[in-house]
Amino acid sequence: MPPRRSHKKSRAGCKRCKARKIKCDEVHPRCGNCVKHGVACDFEHPEVIADLQAAQAAAQTPSTPAETVNFGSPIVPPSGAAAAGVAQLCRSLPAPNISQTTAPGHRLLELRLMHQYTAMTCKTFTFTAPVTEEIWKITVPNLAFSGSQHLADSILAVAALHLRSITPNDKELVRASHAYMAASLAEYSAALTKGINHTNAESLFLTSALIAFQSTATRVFMKDEGFSIGAGQNANGDPKQPAQQPGCYAIPFSWFHSFQGVKAITAASWQYLRASPVVTQVINSQAVLQLDFRTGPETFFGHLLEGLEDELATMSREPAPEMPSGGLPNPIPPSEQQNRKAASPELISATRQAYQHSIAVLNWAHKIPHKGAPLAFPATVSKRFIELLEERRPRALAILASFFALLKSLDGIWWLQGMARREVLGVVSLFNSDFFGPDAYRKWWPHLEWAMRIALYDHDGRGPIPAEVWGSDWYAEEAALAEGQEHGNYFGHIELLSQMGSAVQSIPSVPEYAAMMAGYQR
Structure with a gap:
């Protein structure tokens, strides 16, 4: 029997491979295992190490009680260009108990974003209806504090986008806007899958409105998009003629999907929303x-x-x-x-x-x-x-x-x-x-x-x-x-539609934001 080949034990593997106790090939900028599973690698983004360590620690401790909320999901930067990777990564990391495992820098970022939201951002939603400013400034954060993770992440995502409009070169804000948007969409989609009831109808409605703001605001930061017809086809579908090249203007369909989503949520949960003084005031503040x-x-x-x-x-x-x-x-x-x-x-x-x-x-x-x-x-x-x-x-x-x-x-x-x-x-x-x-x-x-x-x-x-x-x-x-x-107020319009049976009966799936997020300016 030939002698065993000698080998050198390495401690230079990435954090994910170490946490999973598997051999890392140590390829940079992303190791082979991270590429295979489509997740971020700390070789590519060293700044995620603290978050990965926090997530690992959280996985080894009892989970956060259901009645409390971690205000904001862990910040992780996007993996590559695809925002689907961002969403996947946000979902894959357990939310740590904020009092035990969140780094001080992360807490300061969330304080900065929350201050931005309450002091500035919420006012930009109420420019046509100042009467609703207190709702967006006080009531909405309180609902998030009471246990609505998707609403909390939506608040921070919009605030991060607002700050990015002021300081567009702040990389920390770029990462924050990516991560919180992906997290809010994931949590929102999961909540819709579980169903709408009297306990979550308000927060789902408000989150849908914030998602609509997000989809609108992100267009400000996107690079010029393009669309292509497909290999070998021109506009008439003739494979013998050259295909249209990328670089043409792309219609922002995310606008329509997100705003239509607000309408769908309202119709599907109207039996609960009609009794909500918060939603009633928001709806009635709109022009009839x-x-x-x-x-x-x-x-x-x-x-x-x-x-x-x-x-x-x-x-x-x-x-x-x-x-x-x-x-x-x-x-x-x-x-x-x-x-x-x-x-x-x-x-x-x-x-x-x-x-x-x-x-x-x-x-x-x-x-x-x-x-x-x-x-x-x-x-x-x-x-x-x-x-x-x-x-x-x-x-x-x-x-x-x-x-x-x-x-x-x-x-x-x-x-x-x-x-x-x-x-x-x-x-x-x-x-x-x-x-x-x-x-x-x-x-x-x-x-x-x-x-x-x-x-x-x-x-x-x-x-x-x-x-x-x-x-x-x-x-x-x-x-x-x-x-x-x-015709009275906007509330009356919705009430009439509800009585006529014209309301939307199902909730559309959350819009696909991968292409939209991939176009962000870094």
Whole structure:
């Protein structure tokens, strides 16, 4: 029997391999075991060592009582570019008992974020409804302290984003905003899976609102995105023509998913929320929807419906495109075309209603944009309208450009600053690209001109844009709407929908934030 080969025992392995008592290959910047399991390695991010040690210590001690909350999940930096790794890592680390295992630096960070939230950030949610400031400043943190981990992490995530807008090069804040957002989404999703009841309906509603703020604010920090059609296909699905290259403007669908999520949570838990004085006050602080469904040119955005019936007639002769995950249309297999044609009357009707409703919301928001009315657009448009955006329908994109232009009225708010200019220019760039062909820009420019003019207007967000530029006098329109209001408050609208049985019956899954978070500026 040959003698055993000598070997040198190493103590230079990564912390995870040591904790698991397995051999580490000591490859930098990430060892093979960490790569295999898709988790962070302290070779790549030495600053996570303290958190890993804390997590290990927590795993060896009794878990935190269910009735108490660790205010904020452990801070861990993202692993690689994929934010899914962030979420996975946040879920994999046990939350330590804050009084025993959390490092002093971590506690100071959370104190800094909590101070930022109560002193500054909460006020930026209530710029149109100061009456709710005490709710966001005092009541919401108290609910988090009482045991709502997803609400606690959402508070810290939004505060970290706000501070990042002030000091964008602070790497600690970058890591904090990543980690707390991933943790809040994971906890929120888990809570929804367990079900909504009278004990968690309030906190789930408030968390959904904070997630909507997060999804909006993160757009400020994202690098320019791109979307590609897929290997070997062009916009028409022809494999013989070159595919569109990445680098084109990407629609921020996370906006719509998150704001629609607030609507879905409200509808699904209304039997509990209607008895909550906190939620009632938040809902009633919103501007009341007063929609005018006239489709003629007498309304400000009525021109966006020109030629709609001709477009619908064309759609009735063609099956609707099937949407892949990348968001660009693929051809429908012949076996499915007959089924699509059979459903076309319903699809045509839903398309018409989606366009008409979206225009009605734009017309209402255009009159009182300073009251935060434009933010109702992503929350109230129909699912069919979002599908039309996913199909890259020119009319839907022209409507989207007008919505983003309305945000110019809110340019003084940190989480909306510069949004109108960036997004309008991005949408219009699609019309001037090869995707729609050479005639699209010329055909749709009359419907895009107002949005471009507003997006490029030099406005600091303080006071109204002149009526001759905007197209209406904000305060005169506000007075007229208040005088003619006949439908009570926003609470009454939801109550009516609930009684009619029109409320959403199921909660959509939490939006996929991986691509969004991967685009953050580091």
